[in-house]
Amino acid sequence: YVRLHGGVPVEFAVDLDNSTPDIDDIKSKITSKTVAICLISPNNPTGVVFNEKSLRELVDIANQHNLYIICDEIYDQIIFDEKFVGIGKVARDSPVIVLNGFSKVHLMSGWRIGYIAFNNSPKLDALRENLPKLARVRIATNLPIQHAALESLRGPQDYISNFVSEIKKRRDLVVKRLNEMPGLSCPNPKGSFYAFPKIEDNRFGTDKEFVTKLLESKGVLTVHGSGFGEQYGSGHFRLVYLPSLEVLDSAMNKIEEFVSQ
Numbered sequence: 001y002v003r004l005h006g007g008v009p010v011e012f013a014v015d016l017d018n019s020t021p022d023i024d025d026i027k028s029k030i031t032s033k034t035v036a037i038c039l040i041s042p043n044n045p046t047g048v049v050f051n052e053k054s055l056r057e058l059v060d061i062a063n064q065h066n067l068y069i070i071c072d073e074i075y076d077q078i079i080f081d082e083k084f085v086g087i088g089k090v091a092r093d094s095p096v097i098v099l100n101g102f103s104k105v106h107l108m109s110g111w112r113i114g115y116i117a118f119n120n121s122p123k124l125d126a127l128r129e130n131l132p133k134l135a136r137v138r139i140a141t142n143l144p145i146q147h148a149a150l151e152s153l154r155g156p157q158d159y160i161s162n163f164v165s166e167i168k169k170r171r172d173l174v175v176k177r178l179n180e181m182p183g184l185s186c187p188n189p190k191g192s193f194y195a196f197p198k199i200e201d202n203r204f205g206t207d208k209e210f211v212t213k214l215l216e217s218k219g220v221l222t223v224h225g226s227g228f229g230e231q232y233g234s235g236h237f238r239l240v241y242l243p244s245l246e247v248l249d250s251a252m253n254k255i256e257e258f259v260s261q
Helices: 023-029 052-065 122-135 143-154 158-179 207-218 245-260
Strands: 036-040 068-072 096-101 114-118 237-240
Touching: 023 052, 036 052, 052 068, 114 122, 158 245, 207 237, 207 245
Parallel strands: 036 068, 068 096
Antiparallel strands: 096 114
């Protein structure tokens, strides 16, 4: 989407083991043409969740260079080991735009309803003025779905903690099994429902070739890491651990057979 609007996306490094952005790498890539720092936390595809210290550092960088911060927080309640901190808590006067929705946490995938929030930074005056115009056009979410979304917020919320508890068990199984396999290593995701294992053994070819061969020979569908960014995604693959423990265990057996052959 950045390229569609004439921009150039620039990737920055993240320490997957410690769930922290590489601040020096980000600083080194900022130029006079840089417009915004874009984040997804909790992250797809890595499961990384930025802590408050990291978010404050990112806000400081944005302030120094007069940049927007755009943060996707759609997995904000799918957190396993630590408390979630949103960018809004540390934003101060920085122009911060937060994106969120109902498809992940509220299990409303396919309903296509989300929302945008932003602070009172003067740099966002144009957005505040024009966003209501966009909301009034015919592409807006239909009224019944909006009422359903309201009920998902007003009603009982215990299903979320139950859901996260179950997903954590599945994460633990997947990470344990992957790290026991030859030629693979997998950081522990802090949130979302994705694992991002690294392919240590190059005998399978590229990450795209790896996932293609895995699908063709074992029927296990994953996504090649380079599809999320060539620079830092290559040599990885993304795995979704939403299925039941039984299904995941079967998939892990098949992946183990594949990498052990």
